[in-house]
Amino acid sequence: MHSHLSLSRRSVLRAASAAFAAAAVSHPVFAAAAAPVRERSIAEVIRMSPVEMAEESAVVRAAMTSLEASAKRLSDAKLAGVILDIMKNPMPRLLEGVDEARCLEALRREGLIDAKRSSLFPPLADRSAAPQPYASAPGSGYKSHHAYPGGLATHCALNVASAEKLADSYREVFGLEIDRDAAVGGELLHDLHKPWVFQWLKDHTCRVEPQLAGTGEHHVLSIAESMKRGVAPAVCVAQACAHDHPGTAESEARVVKYLRAAAIIAGVDPVRGGYLAADGKTLPQPRRMEGFVVHLADHDFVVSGPACQWTAAALYELFREQYGLTSEADLNAARNYAFANLTAMRLYGVLSTRGKRALGEEVARIVKKA
Ligand SMILES: [Fe+2]
Ligand SMILES: [Fe+2]
Secondary structure, eight states, rough: HHHHHHHHHHHHHHHHHHHHHHOOOOHHHHHHHHHHOOEEHHHHHHHHHHHHHHHOOOOHHHHHHHHHHHHHHHHHHHHHHHHHHHHHHOGGGGTTOOOOOHHHHHHHTTTTTTTTTTTOOOOOSTSSSSSSOOOGGOOOOOTTTTSTTOOOOHHHHHHHHHHHHHHHHHHHHOOOOOHHHHHHHHHHHHTHHHHSSSBOOTTTTOOOOOTTTTEEHHHHEEEHHHTTTOOOOOHHHHHTTTTTTTTTTTHHHHHHHHHHHHHHHHHHHHHTTTTOOOSSSSSSSSSHHHHHHHHHHHHGHHHHHHHHHHHHHHHHHHHHHHHHHOOOOHHHHHHHHHHHHOHHHHHHHHHHHHHHHHHHHHHHTTOOOO
């Protein structure tokens, strides 16, 4: 009798903890990746373009919807409008009236660009349109994090959720009043030019990113776009802290470089515009908390970079051995499709806890062998 009671008590506890786990994981991206989705044959998959993969993915749609909802929760309606406008059409407005040669010369003079460079901007066939939708851009370079169609949206969905929760935690634990427009708005804007920078190539990989002001060019171009669109300086400064923070003199000097380079491209004065302190050497004083929130919340890349690459290696093996793919381009397409519908992080979770066989079963939910 006694043992029967403790057994049922154990099962009640187990059920309760399972229910708790399910309730805790409730983000729409998780729900979309977990729900049964359309099955496609491998032959269909390798014929799809990156844009088609993103358009069809419920995961990418869920990520976009969650980003839009976060933008709408901001208190500055104008800022929310700019963010939603960029997500709808990430056309580089910073090109309007820009003199590329003059920018290049100014960047060279300040040592902010490789002296051998003869052009500054990523290619753009049609200056009135973005090279791809926001929703189909990868989260980063092909050898880095969330590198698949829609990876920018899933990267930002995690980062923006992190920024919101981090701002809550600092308020709840220490009473810090964090400007959510700067912290969350900065996070929403932080990688906005990845659709321009990481254009998809014929082999289903994406463009290799040049450096600008000592970091990936998307960072500086994204800050310049925010400046050009009249985003408040406090938001631009927080956004500029995504890759480095103002916590040490060396790290702050890098943020100052990003802001200086961005100001050159946007055609604004970084001091008079309120992006730098009066001496032009540091961020505006006293240094605010919002940049640190953006910086810490962008640190998903620490895990998602290697996780994406480890999982991609396992997927290439799977698609070679079990789906009979041989060409590099087909393998890339199949990898992109699996990631765009299930996310690289979910598949990494499966691989790291349940192994390659379980990874194969997960992929088989959405890709048929024949
Ligand atoms: Fe970035
Ligand atoms: Fe990022």
